[in-house]
Amino acid sequence: xxxxxxxxxxxxxxxxxxxxLRCDPISGHTALYWYRQSLGQGLEFxxxxxxxxxxxxxxxxxxxxxxxxxxxxxxxxxxxRTQQEDSAVYLxxxxxxxxxxxxxxxxxxxxx
Amino acid sequence: xQQLNQSPQSMFIQEGEDVSMNCTSSSIFNTWLxxxxxxxxxxxxxxALYKAGELTSNGRLTAQFGITRKDSFLNxxxxxxxxxxxxxxxxxxxxxxTSYGKLTFGxxxxxxxxx
Numbered sequence: 001x002x003x004x005x006x007x008x009x010x011x012x013x014x015x016x017x018x019x020x021l022r023c024d025p026i027s028g029h030t031a032l033y034w035y036r037q038s039l040g041q042g043l044e045f046x047x048x049x050x051x052x053x054x055x056x057x058x059x060x061x062x063x064x065x066x067x068x069x070x071x072x073x074x075x076x077x078x079x080x081r082t083q084q085e086d087s088a089v090y091l092x093x094x095x096x097x098x099x100x101x102x103x104x105x106x107x108x109x110x111x112x
Numbered sequence: 113x114q115q116l117n118q119s120p121q122s123m124f125i126q127e128g129e130d131v132s133m134n135c136t137s138s139s140i141f142n143t144w145l146x147x148x149x150x151x152x153x154x155x156x157x158x159x160a161l162y163k164a165g166e167l168t169s170n171g172r173l174t175a176q177f178g179i180t181r182k183d184s185f186l187n188x189x190x191x192x193x194x195x196x197x198x199x200x201x202x203x204x205x206x207x208x209x210t211s212y213g214k215l216t217f218g219x220x221x222x223x224x225x226x227x
Contacts, residue, residue: 004154030212031212033214033215035215035217040220041218041219041220042116042118042217042218042219042220043200043202043215045214045215045216048212048213048214050212055165055212056136056213056214059214063121066148073143091154091155093154095212100157100160101145101201101215102157103147103155103156104154105152105153105154105179106153106154
């Protein structure tokens with residue numbers, strides 16, 4: 001597609017379960033970013049990929065959070081043993097070198 | 113870490129009025145960006161600023177990159193109902209010549225436009 005695609009758009013799960021969030025970047029974009037947006041807040045950086053490697057994962061809040069990117073394209077953000085404070089909108093963005101980041105519509109994650 | 117202070121937090125205006133919002137930083141950014149977010153959607157890029165002192169327009173929107181590299185403002189002229197949404201500033205520190213890197217976001221300005 002023309003834009004960044006994220007799935008699922010909504011996810012409701014029970015505390016303690018693992019979740020996987022998927023991001024399909026704009027075709028040809030070499031960089032991919034994950035952000036988290038809590039209700040009424042700005043975006044908080046989690047991790048970014050250049051190709052398949054992650055030069056900056058400083059924003060991951062705990063070791064329950066991990067991400068990978070394969071083939072320089074699709075990325076998966078995994079949250080293990082989810083907690084209620086993990087509830088947020090998880091946004092993915094992609095970009096070309098020196099160009100602004102373009103965002104998907106996010107995955108709304110609710111932990112019961 | 114770097115933080116952006118965005119103000120005002122919210123604005124209620126009448127259609128046709130002009131709007132101004134700004135962001136300040138405790139440290140320098142090399143790129144300033146302004147995004148708009150509608151409910152249930154991701155942020156959409158409005159304007160990107162790459163040089164200190166740069167003034168850029170996009171239709172009714174005008175943004176400036178502060179000369180100190182620590183601030184930016186966004187103006188919207190002659191507001192219309194579809195301007196409603198949340199506006200975010202974001203700074204990019206690509207010091208060292210890196211062509212990628214994280215964005216640091218302000219807390220957002222919620223804009224309401226009354227017809």
